[in-house]
Amino acid sequence: MDTISEGSPSCNISLNVSESDAVHHEYGSTERILVTIVMPCILTFGLAGNVGFLFVLWRVTWMRTTLNFYLTHLAIADILFLSISVMSKVIGYCVSPLALDKYFMGVTGCITVHLLLDISYFASVILITLVTLERYYATCQPHLHREHSTRPRAIRFVAIVWLCSFVLACTLIPGSTTFFTVCLTWPEHVEKYANYPEIMGLCFGAADWVGDFADAVHSVPFAIAMLVNIVFFSRIIAALNSMVARAQRSGFSDRSQHIRDRVSRMLVINGVIFFLCLAPFQITTLSYIFTPEAKHGDFVWTQVTRVLVFINSAVNPIVYNVTNPRYRKAFGQAFSIKCAGRGHNHLKNYLTNRASSMEMNVRGNTNNTRATCNSNALNSSTQQVGAKPTVSSF
Template sequence: MAENITNERNFNLNQELDQTDLECLERFNQSLQYYNATRYLTAEETSKYGYTSGQIFSITVLLPLILTFGLLGNFCFIFVSVRVKYMHTVTNRYLVSLAIADIIFLVSAIGPKIWCYTKSPLHGDDSPLGAHGCVWTFFLSDTAYFASLAFTTLVSCDRYLAVCHPRNPRSCANFKLSSTQLIISTWILACVLAASLTPGNSQLVFYCYKWAPISPYDKWPSTIRYCLPSKTWMVSYALGLQTVPFFVSLILNFIFYLSIVRGLDGSIKRLSQKGSRMSHRDTRVRNQIAKMLVLNGVVFFCCLAPFEFISLFHMVASARNEYLIRNEKAKTYITLFARVLSYINACINPVIYTVMCDRYVQAFKYAFCSPISNACRNNNNTNSNTSAKELVHLQTLVE
């Protein structure tokens, strides 16, 4: 530890220390973390460490809206899936797990940014998180990320099997049991992968600055902390482990989507030859659900793609000891745009469900309307026989 500290310092210990150095050394001794000597900055250099107007708008307006909308939407979908009986399907089990992963991601990714903004005027300052916050914040967001990749792929695989290889109804109970085991295994694997990335953000490093002696910089704290890798090679490892599963999942889902489209085309041709009215209704329901899930997957990967490509290029650039984007302002806004897209991805799924599939709209209406409105209850009683038949029929279709 002492050797590392000595290597990090950029000033001569024999020179006289000013008050900023003494305060920084005192905090360093209390925290027992890596310490970097005081840097003296001009007003122009100091301004770069604060929040820009775009970042302030993002953290105070955009991100809270995304967080609120995402939490409400995903919690509503979970409530509907639990309350409405015909929503108890294998596909919806995966979608509920995906909604849980989205909730965890939104809270662990957006929450700390808002918290740090309220506690420190310095952009990127991880001091409010503390050493434990560095570990848990990234662990939860990484776990949710890996889980969302897996559950999106599982949903695509489930719809592929339903369209291209329909199951025997007698095997549904056994498949539900295996789907539960698969969901538990997915969460365990996501936690393991996320845990392997924790050294990439586990070191809380101290930096000391002496800001320009003008307002508002004279009121800024003299220290700033960053959650950094404990080893330099952890940067490339973390970027690689983040991007490789994304592209593997992207390829698998593309294959599933292509097979689903072909399977639906073949199913429509076969049923049109038979001319069965019930079969045409079955086809319509299956097509709606399959198209909804394919669109859900396409939006998922389109929203994550910008950030993943940035991570991929950054991994290549860091391996060559080069800079991906030299312009700091451009780098900030490009990264912000990619991150906002990933946040939107975590809250857009319930919107797709309700827009693309009538049955999900009916489920939402039934779940939120029936326990509150007498009119809804009367309407449900009037159409009870028809609704019961449709619920049973739908359950056989979506399984």
């Protein structure tokens, strides 16, 4: 059983850890798999997909639309969230065998990491809602959308998104300002614990209610955004079904409308995946406000719900490619240009030289043909007057 004694000058408390209780401070088998295999794979996959998406938008000029401007910032938020969240967990695992140990971060690291994670999280939630509203106006009110969908307007909206995310994240800073240190005394004469850390650091709020407030600030905007998106998802789907029915009745096919419908369906699917992946974590977090004792017994489940959040940040480019052929075309165009490299230039030069050679041959044949035709015509004329051509004539 853990025994708490009076803290030393460098620690808030001292803790004598028995051999039977030491296992509760260590990583379990499920946590090891999540931190060492699952999370790094998701990070690699997510970074490759989101960076690839940004590369496509930079390389393919016809992809630089207002909608993709919003999706660009969503990809940036996903990259920021994945990089910081996964790397902090992997580094913590490499530095300390204790699952909750944040001593390597210090109070500055705790505040910075949580602030950046909160900014990227709130930005993702607001951007998903902004994209849904943009698609609603494009689908249900296309004339109004064409009139107001401009690049300056999109820039203003994105600036407001990041500003609101920063403000909301700043309200949560008190939830990580208390850095609590614990001096640990491990069982003697057990070789396993010889290199275990003697000090463990924990990030806490200034008071118990601060943690509940932070959970509420995370969950309430998410719940509001989910309700707003559900309402507009239903309107978009109803409008798309109505358009398809009218087109079938009239036998009219509009390519631009077809493209718009595909993009709308793609973003509805993307939004549904977003809220399905984040809902378990938010529901679990919100439940801890009413049942605080559940926090200690559901640590593994909390990690699993976090993995779903990470998956959401990694799958967006896959959703774009699977659900929309225009995005597949753009990806293929961007990476085929890049990967062709020198071989593409050699092929282009070869074809150019070959075309020039063929053109010269054609010109030569044309000249020969003209000369032959002129000669035949001249012979025919002289034969008709009964005279032979002379070498020189005036």
